[in-house]
Amino acid sequence: MAKLAPTQIEQLQSIGAYLRQVRQEQGLAIDMLANQIFIRPALLQALESGHDAELPEPVFIQGFIRRYAEALGLDGQAIAQEFRVTPVSVLPPADLLERADTNGAAQPEPQLEPQTMAPPPSPRQDRPESRSSLPLVLGLAALAAILGLGAWGLFGRSGVPSRANNDDPAAETASQADSAADSSDPAETAATPGPTEQPEADDSGSSAPLEAPVVVSASLSDRAWLSVIADGTNVYEGVAESGFEETWTAQTSVVFRTGNAGGVELSVNGDRPVVMGASGVVRTVTVTPSSGVESVESP
Template identity: 35%
Template sequence: MKNQALQKMGNEQAELLTEIGAYLRQVRQLQELSLETVTSITKIPVRTLQAIEDGNLAQLPEPVYIQGFIRRYADAIGTDGAELANAFPTGAIIRPVKPTWKSAFKAQLRPLHLYILYMLLVVGAVIGLSYTLNRSASQASRYAYLTKPVSPGQYVAPGSNEFYGPSAPTQIGKTAAKKIAPTTSCKPVRVGLTLTAQSWLRITVDGKTEFEGVLPEGTQRTWEANKQVIVRAGDAGAVLVSHNEERPQLMGKPGVVEEKQFDASSHASGQSLVSPTTTAQNAVL
């Protein structure tokens, strides 16, 4: 009985079943449904559903049962089961197939929201790239400005873009003094340091080494003593020193190792603020 029905259906019916089965598979996969899930809804065995998707007539019963399986399968995955079932003939005469279900599937594969999402992603990528490029250009410009060369004898105060040197000692003195000036002082000797560049330092307070090491650019430190503070700098031109709240001055020339001592007997005006004890130029620490 089964073989006779298959012979009557012919090649055209087999091709049509293959087309319908491929459509059902694509709709099912689009919804991320497994054959086992469809089986639990339709009560159609998995092997029968697989045969329908593959267009395998040899594994299916008579055409009238195939038509019923198609209807139940299509209804379970949300498509028009009656339309698909009617597209599959049960007799030898092949009836024309309505193309409506094909058009519906194409619409499902290319919804409008996918195009909108794609455009949003493109716009977001362009905005992100533009922001990154502008930020990089701004940082490069800022770096070039901060690292531009200065004239001999001039220095840049930490945290500022203003240049200072012998021609403007008062301004840099006031700026540095504001940063290191104490509110109160309990000891007669007070020495404040501000680094305009990285330098090695050794600080001796009342005969005891309080600090020895490298301090980075922009560092501000203060030491107090009862009798004496000795400052030894690996790069005297990178160290601004203030004694007892007076105007800061550079310890010496750039690249020169300089050692100076500060005590309570130093005067605030009329002479140098510092009393150098030793000076070693271009020494290796």
């Protein structure tokens, strides 16, 4: 049951009366429209008469209005917007009422207070910066001196063993022999299994199947209502415009239904696309893994 505000009830009654008048002028039965847009006749009667007790939440009511108006050939989006999902408050906010009571008398006083309080902090903030600049410069100079002494100590110590190594040819030949032994045995044996393992991983990844047993692709040349149920789950329902293209997949079956068969081209399991029927005709097609283009061509 919908809990509507008084303004929403008035909007619902006005829109429902208008839709009932247009339906009667076109000579359409409410049961026929209910089957076309998949809404129970009892809900459409409650929508026309404005009985909110028999209707769902406001957001669903707005969707019913849009689908009902589109079935009558009207601008469903514009008519549905006339029914507000959230009621608009009539009273102004409390802060506006307080400003209206003061009549602007207390506004100049708060403007003077921040002007008098703003200047004092500025000189106090400048003084610590000027005082702290001298210790910062001294600290940086001391740090540079320490780093210079440390670098000199490192370079001075590293020069002594380098000269000793240059004077002994036996040490050079021993180091060269050790580096050659390290590069010949373990590095080559560790590198050999690498290229053989990589192509095996690539081959296993490329052979994985990606295609589903049931594939249905739709392309619209005219506006039409669509309903798609894949493996028992409703995956799409609504009115699609011209140029709409979409593909659905399933494991066992896809039930595809449209209210305008002449505006829908359907491709089943990779076959060529086929127009589902004549314009304005309601058509339902059930696709399984063994279905082909003949399931779309035959009514």
